[in-house]
Amino acid sequence: MAIAYISHYDCQLHDMGHHHPEQPARLTAINDRLIATGFQMVLHQYDAPLATRELLEAVHDASYIDEIYAASPSDGVVWVDGDTAMNKHSLTAALRAAGAVAMGVDLVMEGKAEHVFCGVRPPGHHAEHHRAMGFCLFNNIAVGAYHALNKYGLARVAIVDFDVHHGNGTEDIVTGDERVLFCSTFQHPFYPHSGYDSTAANIVNTPLASGSSGKVFREAVETYWLPRLEEFEPQLILVSAGFDAHQADDMANLNLVDTDYAWVTRRLCEQADRSGNGRIVSSLEGGYELHSLARSVEAHLKAFLGDN
Secondary structure: OOEEEEEOHHHHOOOOOOOOOOOOHHHHHHHHHHHHOOHHHHEEEEEOOOOOHHHHHOOOOHHHHHHHHHHOOOOOOEEEEOOEEEOOOHHHHHHHHHHHHHHHHHHHHOOOOOEEEEOOOOOOOOOOOOOOEOOEOOOHHHHHHHHHHHHHOOOOEEEEEOOOOOOHHHHHHHOOOOOEEEEEEEEOOOOOOOOOOOOOOOEEEEEEOOOOEHHHHHHHHHHHHHHHHHHHOOOEEEEEEOOOOEOOOOOOOOEEOHHHHHHHHHHHHHHHHHHOOOOEEEEEOOOOOHHHHHHHHHHHHHHHOOOO
16 A cells, blocks of 8 residues: 655745754755655655644643744744744644644545655644644644544554654653553653653653664664553554654764664554554654755655565
C-alpha cells in the first residue's frame, strides 16, 4: 500500500524570522529531495485540513487555545515564548499541522493508507496542555492520538519520539493515561531539561548522553522501547519524527545517521504489523540542518516500504 504524504503550502508561510532555525526552508528541502530522488512518485499527496476546536480541546486547555488565537498578529511577529513566535500565517499553519495528524489517523483507520507522513510545521511535541514552547504551538501528535482514541475507540495507542529534545509537551498531556504508551529518546542534559525523572507507568523515557552514537541509540531502543511496545500491543503507532539527533545537525550533540532512522522505522513497522494492522502515522518535529534533514526523511519513508 502506498504511503500517504500530508502537507500544505500554509505550513511554509509560518516564519519566525530569517535567523530562526525552524524555517520554511525545512519543508522545501524535504520536498526537493523527494522530487530529485523520484520518491515523490510513490507518495499519495493530501492537503492538510484545519484542525477543529474540538480536536484541539481534547489535548489543550480551552483558555490556552483562546490565548493563541488572540496572539495571532495581523502584521509583524509576536513572541509567545522565548523561542516561539507567530506571524500572520502561523495560526493557520499550526491548525494545518494538527489537522494533518488527525487526517493521517483517519486515513489509516479507514484503510486508505497503511503508513502516513505529515510534512508540516510548526512542530508540536513541546506544546503542553496549557502553554507553547520550543517552536511549538499545538501538540500535533497528541491531537492525533486523542482523535484515534475518541473517534475510533482504540484502547491502545503508542507514541514514539526520537527527536533529540525530550517531548515534554506530549508527556505532559498523556501522563497517567493507560491507553497511551509514550516512548522517547533524547539527549540529556539538554533542553527542555525534562524527562529524566519521570515515574508514570505509561512513560518510557530513555536519556542519551551527549556524543552518543547510533549504536547507543539502537541499544536503547532494543532494551527499553521494543519490549514495552511488544507488551503494550498498540493498535496504532504515532511517531514524533525529529531528525535533529543527526550527527550533521549542530543544534545538538548526538551522532545518529540516516540509516539509524531507517532502522528504528523498520522496528516500528514490525511492531505495527504484529499488533496494529501496520498502521503508523508519523509527523515532522525537529531537524535543522537541511541536507541531513531531507536525507533522513527520505530514509524514514523508504523504510516504510521495507528498505533498511
